[in-house]
Amino acid sequence: MKNLNLLLVLILAVFFSCEKPEIVNTGIIPQPNSIKYQKGQFKVTSKTVIVIDNSEDLKRISNQLNTFLKTNFNIELEVTTEVQENAISLLKSNEIKEEGAYNLTVSKKGIEIKAATYQGIFYGFQSLKQLLTPKTKISKPILNFVEINDVPRFRWRGTMVDVSRHFQPIDSVKKVIDILAMHKMNKFHWHLVDGIGWRIQIDAYPELTNKGAWRKVKENKKPWEDFEISSQNDEDEVYGGFYTKDEIKELVAYAAERYIDVIPEIEMPGHSEAALQCYPEFTCIGAESSGVYCAGNDGSFEFLQNIISEVVELFPYKYLHIGGDEVGKEGWLQCKKCQKRMQTEGLETAEELQSYFVKRMEVFIDSKNKKLIGWDEILEGGLPERATVMSWRGVEGGIEAANAGHDVVMSPGFPCYFDHSQGKSEFEPPSWGGYNNLLSVYDFNPIPEEISEDKKHHILGGQANLWTEQIKTLHHIEYMLLPRLSALSEALWTNSEQKDKEYFIDKLDVYFDRLVAQGYNFAESALSPEYDVTYNKDTKEFNLSLKNEIDRYEIRYTLDGSTPTNNSMLYTKPINYSKPINLIAFCFRNGEPIGYPLQKMFSTSFSDQCKVIYKNAYNEGYSGGGDKALFNSKFAISRGDDPNWQGFQQQDFDVIVELGSVSELSYISLNFFQHIAATSVMLPTEIIVEISKDGKNYTTVLNEILPTTKKRDPIIKKIEANFEKQQVGFIKIIAKNRGVLPEWHIRKGAAWVFVDEISVK
Structure with a gap:
């Protein structure tokens, strides 16, 4: 018994000596x-x-x-x-x-x-x-x-940065490499060439950088609108830049010291306006503005082969990206040389002609001891035997290629396009396309179930893509990469058994401090308050819930329109209200506000009896959520793809709102949208707001002519009617659609009016 007790003491001593430290x-x-x-x-x-x-x-x-x-x-x-x-x-x-x-x-x-x-x-x-x-x-x-x-899960952990739309100095690209290195990413896809700018020195064709690297700056025009090459010394304002061969060697060596392979992209056969405006002899006659190389002209292939011969000398890694996406083939179908090529090669469709083009270039690239990789459109018409596919239009192209025995890099628009917005706040900087938030990136799995078990090894990994139509500076690049790159790095490095989303979120607290200490600009979108509103029919109260994406840190708020401080009300449960509130909420971390504020005036006019009568029906594709959309307390942000906008094509927004009961009101507001650079949506030309107690006799409380603005960036115009308090049971609102887009607009045809959220108090 004595020996047994001694043994127990020894076991306990060992147990406590091995206890995990805090x-x-x-x-x-x-x-x-x-x-x-x-x-x-x-x-x-x-x-x-x-x-x-x-x-x-x-x-x-x-x-x-x-x-x-x-x-x-x-x-x-x-x-x-x-x-x-x-x-x-x-x-x-x-x-x-x-x-x-x-x-x-x-x-x-x-x-x-x-x-x-x-x-x-x-x-x-x-x-x-x-x-x-x-x-x-x-x-x-x-x-x-x-x-x-x-040990890393995937061999390809990549990030693409486009420098064609907006050029970045070599020191800025090095800082991007540093960001990739700290996240254990190992591939840098350098989008050097596109329709808008040629960024790499080619000795055989000096005009590519003498002119193709520079474009004329045109007032109120985006870079890709009416694109016109120039030269650095043009008397007009020009924008651009390019990398010398010495700079490229310097960057490749810098990346190699951080164990990052650099993959250049030389676009073909489309997206090549910059090159073809310099050397128009390589485009189809009659399709000079298409930006597509003539597939019937042997000179096109000689031109690209000479370029590739110089490019491969600068980049030691085995892959060369040829693009291959979004090729406008209409010019080929009208071109005599292309038609002759199709006849000679026995090709029946334009897709097969594209396949011929890609296969011919692949043979040459292979002769240079390089492997061709391209966007998933290179599948169309038939894929070269040795080609690798980068799947961006979803994962379907990657599934098809992998099951056919080709290597694949998964890079679907959702969630891997980092030029998309990562937050829903109206204060987010300019972005392009959809919405890819932090945790959607974390959940990314490059191996879909549809890939056969014996083909899964063909998935090399995944990649984020950062196109720069809206991104001009390194500061903005950092914002779009961080913190999403942390989520992608864990999705591509860590075995699925070890991944733990809740622990990842906990780690972000330290990670944010690390980014601050290193001076990086990063998005705080995941910390910005979001909201949801429900209506309790029994109590006739509204319930306003607040949260942020990662469900961390405290949220403080005010209801009187003042800016929250560390002493403001702490959100602990849904806010009940039966009268309009003017909410401002902030997330606080370490006692300081972080992220964007949530600023909304929440009305109380919505009830089961409230009814909107439309003179003109809204477009079913832009319903905003249906007949209750204008009173659902869900505010659309400055994006045309926000589902809360209600859209009217070439028709006025003309409604009568029956409130269901008579209330004493003194204020009515609603929001309209315009984004000339990306949509056909324009502000209305005139707004009329009328009120009535009985629905028969109306009084005009607002009649405002809206001046036309040519501003290209997105606009949310808040229309407000203030009037003396009176009994109101009905509201009539007319917003006049201009009908047809003006001549100066980048688009043609019908104009749209987008409207959202009527607020009253």
């Missing part, structure tokens, strides 16, 4: 596949050394490590090849087999990062940096004992 959330992103903490700590001091072999790679990584320690802790360590304790050891090891895998151990002996490749050691170094940052949480280089075993 660990600060260090927020490693992407999440390692295995991370185990032990009791104990190691401190990096000036006596600690960095142990490496004599390779150039580890010398470079050790220099980066010393720069990091100097910047964050004012410590610079001796670098040695002699193995010893109290060291940060960077070691190659044959024990670790997988590409990019690493082992990071912190023990009383020091810090050890082992990997089969220098790339793996670099990834371990990225995790070590995250364990030691940010300063706001870790002021001294002290690490808990830990063992991390990690």
